[in-house]
Amino acid sequence: MNGQNAPGEIYFSNNYHDLCQQYGTGAGFQFEFGCSRCHDTWRSAFQPYASGRVSGWLDKAVGSAWGALGRAGSEASAALDGLVGANWGPAKDAAFRRAIADAEGHFNRCARCTSYVCERCFSQAQGLCHGCAPDTAAEVAAAQQRGLNDAATSRAYDLGGSQGASYDLDRPFQLVCPECRTETHGANFCPSCGHRLGGQDACASCHAELPPGAAFCPHCGTRR
Incomplete structure (x- = not known):
């Protein structure tokens, strides 16, 4: 051209x-x-x-x-x-x-x-x-929005940090349900099939850990 x-x-x-x-x-x-x-x-x-x-x-x-x-x-x-x-x-x-x-x-x-x-x-x-000489009013509005976003992000980061102090880091996480392969997002129970997550199931009678798929407790014989 x-x-x-x-x-x-x-x-x-x-x-x-x-x-x-x-x-x-x-x-x-x-x-x-x-x-x-x-x-x-x-x-x-x-x-x-x-x-x-x-x-x-x-x-x-x-x-x-x-x-x-x-x-x-x-x-x-x-x-x-x-x-x-x-x-x-x-x-x-x-x-x-x-x-x-x-x-x-x-x-x-x-x-x-x-x-x-x-x-x-x-x-x-x-x-x-306008790429080499941007409009002043548009640049000011964009800078204000960036400042607002940065300040809000900083506050959100600090809030997350304070909430992290009480987060249970010792609890084991299963991000995928072993039963139905649904993503769990760190929940205690599978949102799709209800399977208990984050560790092996415990016997309701003797509280011993049950192996996956067990129908009876191998320690006391209680039905699962």
């Missing part, structure tokens, strides 16, 4: 997409340019490529009348394809130059970072994009 210097040379930035189509009834030239800051896009006007459209029409005619035209039709189609290909490069360059000239009315080049940005992301008075 810089325009061109010497004849035949085209200078442009890389924030564009080539939407051109060489063959078929939709053959033509179109380019999409994007703002380097907000990434909004602008498309150049579609410029038809007549040779490509004629080739598309002929290919359809040859395909439908192949038996009648035979080799002559095939040679004619190949010759036209060659002509379309030969003219494509110069025609596309000319179309690209026109698209660049049109794009210059929608984008501005930052004097500091050299990026191309749209009107909303550019300060005409300074000749700079």
Whole structure:
């Protein structure tokens, strides 16, 4: 989107997409340019490529009348394809130059970072994009919000530290239930199947630890 210097040379930035189509009834030239800051896009006007459209029409005619035209039709189609290909490069360059000239009315080049940005992301008075020269009011509001977030985070950290003093660190944790494989998030019982977590089950009679899956206590014989 810089325009061109010497004849035949085209200078442009890389924030564009080539939407051109060489063959078929939709053959033509179109380019999409994007703002380097907000990434909004602008498309150049579609410029038809007549040779490509004629080739598309002929290919359809040859395909439908192949038996009648035979080799002559095939040679004619190949010759036209060659002509379309030969003219494509110069025609596309000319179309690209026109698209660049049109794009210059929608984008501005930052004097500091050299990026191309749209009107909303550019300060005409300074000749700079809002990335290099941010809006003061927006920066103040953003700084206030960052200060609020940092202060609230600091207070939350201190509160968590005070609560941590009474946290039971000796209690064993099972983060996945051994019975149903549900994530437990440190609970005492599985939220899915109710299985007791954080250690082996204890016998209700003698309080001895029960091995996983036991139906009876191996110490006193009480049914689980």
